[in-house]
Amino acid sequence: MLKxxxxxxxxxxxxVSFCFAANDVNAEVGVTNDSILVGxxxxxxxxxxxxxTQLVNNGLESYIGYINDKGGVxxxxxxxxxxxxxxKPQNAIANTKRLVEQDKVFAILSSQGTSxxxxxxxxxxxxxxxLLFPFWGESTPGQRYIFNSFTRYPSQSELVVTWLVKVKGxxxxxxxxxxxxxxYTFRDPGxxxxxxxxxxxxxxESYKRGAKDLSAQVAKLRKAKLDxxxxxxxxxxGATFLKEVHKQGWKETKIxxxxxxxxxxxxxxSGGVGEGVWGLSLWPDPVHSQDPAVVEYxxxxxxxxxxxxxxxxxxxxxxxxxxxxxxxGLKRAGKNVTRESYIEAVEGIKNWENGMIPPVSFSAxxxxxxxxxxxxxxxxxxxxPISDWLTLQNDTLVPLKQ
Numbered sequence: 146m147l148k149x150x151x152x153x154x155x156x157x158x159x160x161v162s163f164c165f166a167a168n169d170v171n172a173e174v175g176v177t178n179d180s181i182l183v184g185x186x187x188x189x190x191x192x193x194x195x196x197x198t199q200l201v202n203n204g205l206e207s208y209i210g211y212i213n214d215k216g217g218v219x220x221x222x223x224x225x226x227x228x229x230x231x232x233k234p235q236n237a238i239a240n241t242k243r244l245v246e247q248d249k250v251f252a253i254l255s256s257q258g259t260s261x262x263x264x265x266x267x268x269x270x271x272x273x274x275x276l277l278f279p280f281w282g283e284s285t286p287g288q289r290y291i292f293n294s295f296t297r298y299p300s301q302s303e304l305v306v307t308w309l310v311k312v313k314g315x316x317x318x319x320x321x322x323x324x325x326x327x328x329y330t331f332r333d334p335g336x337x338x339x340x341x342x343x344x345x346x347x348x349x350e351s352y353k354r355g356a357k358d359l360s361a362q363v364a365k366l367r368k369a370k371l372d373x374x375x376x377x378x379x380x381x382x383g384a385t386f387l388k389e390v391h392k393q394g395w396k397e398t399k400i401x402x403x404x405x406x407x408x409x410x411x412x413x414x415s416g417g418v419g420e421g422v423w424g425l426s427l428w429p430d431p432v433h434s435q436d437p438a439v440v441e442y443x444x445x446x447x448x449x450x451x452x453x454x455x456x457x458x459x460x461x462x463x464x465x466x467x468x469x470x471x472x473x474g475l476k477r478a479g480k481n482v483t484r485e486s487y488i489e490a491v492e493g494i495k496n497w498e499n500g501m502i503p504p505v506s507f508s509a510x511x512x513x514x515x516x517x518x519x520x521x522x523x524x525x526x527x528x529x530p531i532s533d534w535l536t537l538q539n540d541t542l543v544p545l546k547q
Contacts, residue, residue, distance in 0.1 A: 173483045175251030176221070181475070181482070184226035184248060185256040185279075186240035186265070191231035192355065192379045196405055196460040197257050200280060201227055202452035204464015205255055208472070210449035218475040219482070226250065230261050232379075237261035238268065245274055251484065252277050255467050259283060259298070259327040266291065275484055278467035282330060282404060284513055290484075292491060292512045294467055295427045298327070298404060299334035300516060304537050305375060305401060305425050306338040308520060311542060312532075315372035315399075319348035321362055321386060322377040331377040331403060341540055347371055356382055363389045366398075373399040373423075376406060384414035391418035399423055408459045412523055419526075425518045426528055428466075429501055431457035433527065438500025442466075466501055470514065473497065503534055503545045517545050 175182040188197030205225065213222045226248050230236035237256065244250045245268075252275035256262050262281040269276050269290060276291045282298025285291045296304075309315045320335060322328030328351060339345050348369035350362040359382065366374055376383055383406045390400060402411070402424035409432070412419040429439050442465050443457050450461070475482060477490035492512075496504040505514050520532035534545040 173251065174249050176482060179217075179221055180224050181218075181221045182224045182226065182248065182250050183252050183254040183277075183471070184228075184244045184250045185253050186228050186230045186237045186244070186261065187255075187257045188232045188261075189227075189229035191233070192381055193232045193258060193405070195380065195410060196280070197229075197232075198452055199454075199458055199460040200255060200257060200464035203446050203450035203455055203461035204466075205468045206451045206464075207446045207449040207461070208465045208468035211445045212468075212472055214449075218472055219480045221475075223472075223475075225254075230258075232258050232261060234260045234264035238264050241265040241268060245269075245272060250274075252471075252487070254278065254471055255280060255294075255464055257281070259330065260325060263326060273484065275488065277471055278514065280463060282327075287510075288512070289488060292507070293514065295463070295515045296518055297513070297516070298330040300537065301403060301425055301518065302331040302335040302375070303338040304518060304535060304542070305403065305520075306335050307342070307537060307540070307542055308532070308535065309373050309401070310339075310342050310344065313373075316344060317347040317370060317372045318344070318375065319350075319366050319369055319371040319373070319398075320346055320375040320377060321350050321352065321359070321366060322375075323379065323382070324351040324353055327404075328377050331375065335375065338540075348374075352378070352382060354379075357385060359386050359389050360393070362386075363393055363395065367393060367395045371398045373401050375401050375403055377403050378406065380405060380408075380411045380414055383411055384416075387415035387419050387422070391415075401425075405460070407521065407528060409527060410458055410460075412526060412528075417526070419523050422523045423531070424521050424523075424528060426459070426521045426530075427502070427515065427518045428459045428462050430528070431459055431462045436500055442501075462501075466499070467514075469499070470497075470505065 187201055209223045228240035230240050254277050257280040259281045262279045278294040284293045284297045322332045348366050350365055400422045407424035407426050474491040478487045492507050492509050495506045498504055503517055517534050517536040519530055519534045521528035522531045536543050
């Protein structure tokens with residue numbers, strides 16, 4: 146009798162356990178029957194406050210709000226949690242640990258800033274938490290849990306330098322760069338690209354993060370009699386640089402913006418003295434493009450954006466696009482999504498037509514979403530295309546179709 150009673154109790158436990166399991170099919174971190182939780186650490190203050198707030202409030206949140214209104218993905222609404230790191234690596238680490246250990250997110254989606262993001266990579270990979278499409282220009286080959294977003298900063302530097310030399314015929318190229326890892330990811334690859342072309346930086350000046358006076362750097366770079374000067378900075382010092390260029394009457398050198406500077410917001414910060422600046426753009430014109438996918442972006446941001454300023458820009462377009470790519474991965478992963486099945490689903494994306502950038506493909510050995518861009522020039526306050534979509538293959542410029 147005693148034995149039978151024990152078996153009955155054991156059977157009851159099994160049944161109860163089964164019922165609980167049935168109510169939470171996935172038992173994956175951040176995933177329930179009706180929701181999936183993602184989040185990131187980002188700049189809601191500090192030098193990247195505008196890119197950070199636009200990326201999240203009008204980018205990620207717009208597309209996620211749109212998808213949730215349509216019922217979510219595979220029956221699940223996407224929930225979000227964000228924390229401000231002010232572009233400080235130590236804050237990014239603390240925020241990321243909070244997201245993983247306390248909030249228990251499924252993945253980190255589109256965190257921002259080369260140094261802050263880089264500071265979190267080791268922790269996330271050790272804990273096998275996906276880091277999806279961060280706003281940084283680095284890449285981490287061989288890392289299973291990291292999917293990188295846009296063209297790497299080293300590749301951007303190489304592409305721009307090659308274009309300046311091969312297409313424009315420039316020989317004397319200089320650089321102003323932020324004196325940290327972000328700046329070095331442009332400076333050093335650019336030097337290597339120039340060396341292959343039989344050249345070197347004709348002048349290289351740095352500035353400390355947060356600098357407000359760049360008059361000395363401008364004077365030294367101007368003295369070098371450059372054909373072009375690559376500007377590697379965050380928007381506030383980038384705008385300060387352009388104002389100082391204007392103030393000193395430096396007109397004989399073509400200024401070339403990089404990274405987050407290729408956006409009209411940065412040009413506006415300079416007070417209208419950025420006319421004629423060149424840059425490398427990774428995105429179609431968010432304001433004027435009539436491509437259907439960009440038109441849809443503007444409509445969705447206008448309806449679902451959470452920032453007071455809903456002016457279309459490349460930062461919100463970034464967040465919107467990678468929220469869309471995140472959702473594409475969720476759809477392919479199916480109802481019983483886990484971190485592992487999600488990774489496998491994204492690695493299976495081949496030639497994804499998206500209407501904004503050249504088709505996107507991933508594989509088990511390639512987690513980079515984009516490796517291309519096109520040159521632009523500020524004309525009447527707007528970055529206008531002056532080249533086709535381009536990429537580098539074996540140090541050769543190759544045109545691409547969108």
